[in-house]
Amino acid sequence: MGIKTEPVRKDKRTCLYERHVALGATMVSFGGFDMPLLYQYAGIAPEHMAVREHAGLFDVSHMGEVTVKGPDAERYVQHIFTNDIAHAPIGKIYYGMMCYENGGTVDDLLVYKMAENDFFLVINAANIDKDWAWMQQNAKGFDIDLQNRSDYYGQIALQGPEAEHIMETVLNLPCSELAFYTVKTIGDVIVSRTGYTGEDGFEVYASHEYIQQCWDKLIDAGVQACGLGCRDTLRFEVGLPLYGDELSEDITPIMAGLGMFVKLDKEEFIGKDALARQKAEGPARKLVGIELLDRAIPRHGYPVLNMEGEPIGEVTTGYHGISVDKSVCMALVDAQYAALGTDVQIQIRKKVFPGKVVKKQFYSKNYKK
Template identity: 50%
Template sequence: MKKTPLYQKHLDYGGRVVDFSGWALPVQYSGIVEEHKAVREAAGLFDVSHMGEISVAGPGAADLVYYLVVNDTSRMQPGKVMYTPMCYESGGVVDDILVYMKAPDDWLLAVNAANTDKDYEWILEQASGKNVTVRNLSDETAQVALQGPKAEAIMSRLTKAPVQQLVFYTFMDAVDLEVGRALVSRTGYTGEDGFEIYMPTDIAPQLWDRIMEAGKEEGLIPAGLGARDTLRFEACLPLYGHELEKDITPLEAGLKFTVKLDKTDFIGKKALAKQKEEGLKRKIVGLEMLDKGVPRHGYEVYAGEQAVGTVTSGSFAPTLDAYLALALVEAGYTGLGTELEIDIRGRKKAARVVKTPFYTPRYKR
């Protein structure tokens, strides 16, 4: 297994390390529910150094990024961040990524860990002859996520830079954090306010210690992948390989707001325009369990004897004290209040279509 620069810190803090897509990462420290609640009520610190970072730079960089993604990056300015899927010609998703505009000729793409090599090869392929330089910076970049309502107070103790002025989906580069400089981004994957910090790998252990020390009085605790998943799940933030993949389009995943069909061109435009015109045959919905049972990824969803969908994510939701699921379901069964059943280990358990997101995110706008 690959180790992040913070591997020893996870051991020092009592993290239970597991194999996550080939990375040795903590699933939990004190416990998933405790860590989940800390992020909702105070703050949690996550090691997300397994995530990938790809630089796209040069005279043709802006045009290439515009063509690669479904969202409209031509509206961006330096210091802005944009969330967007990156699609195949079929409309299926290569990955969902964050796009950072540093300058018109300098862009950073933050990609999902398991997709880093695939994304890099895909971007290189599209970059051929476009007057750009594409570099995979993942091995030289560490990343931590400081998340929760107390994140701003903690972040403000770490630097003299006016990070409190950052609003959701903006960033500052080369922020002086005493142990070194880092890119500080007001983004996250928890449904709470917070920051994601990109830094050279060699300063990551010292910065982790500094953040933990600065957050002591605010109730900051280290948090693992288990809580990261339950937090993103409550906020209905998609996870690649679950709500998004090569066979699921952004429209089916409920990400219509990212798909700008009025763009001049982008990979997958024709297929997505056709899908929108013809109407969705299936889409992601939220389900609440009416019977006892834990819905899990891959479980089938039924309307009577007919299989009408599949669970993409399912879990106990600590904030809501309920067992919930996201599922890809045939369009005729997606209305709010529709009663369905989920096959849980050979037994059909009742569930009902409910509004999403389950938890309303609290971002700084």
């Protein structure tokens, strides 16, 4: 598997843990949580293709949720977030990063505007403690109520071309009016048209009890349960980054090709000066896509070489793409080798395989705009 996991230890368990075990899931340690890797003994391909062709159900209750409310809520979020939420309409969702002063990435996240000066932030599971400490540290001088609600919310993601129909008929959650990257509340339930698979889909945030009920209804209706394995292959194929692979303290949004989410025309945000400088000068390393001219599979950390055999970078994520039937990877390489069409090589154990720099999006997204 390409996704980095660890042997299961005494990690946190989501509110759906017992249901994963009952379904025979292979459980692994990921981001401090005991999570399902896959449910199918035949591998992750059936789960992956269920999302591409029909619908798949993910437990994403390990993600973190932080609320920001109060007179200075918008000003605070603007201060810590690279994207621009000024004058954002209620119900709009923004993707972006939190960065250190040197431009390195604290985390990538979603910011939901729930009401005026009322924001809902969704952060990565492995970064909850670090992000929370960083948010508190940078909250001084702002009149806000900052709350870590990660232990309260359970979360599921229903992804795929049939997701809207299933949401409305099985869960009785009206959602057809939601545009891509918008949110609404139904009582205490938060429903957004978001996901990380490249397909249309929804994410539902609510109490543990409600999320358990939703899961049971969807499984009883025959929806395919999906684990971390295909969550990684799905996001990878459409060029979406994973923190720890394509973004990190050492990999800035500019290096990762995510400059469109860094609004340098904003008055200020943490890391702005460093990112502006890097964008103007050009980063020393860039994230690229590489297609191998072979069926060998590149994995995280494998060296990328130039045609003279000299190291020029390393693979961040690699698979034999399930939807595209090609061996492809994303890699961070020296900027001079980042142009499309550049010939490179990837060292896989003791052998070297030829490849070519291509666009990072190996499979076309199918969002409902």
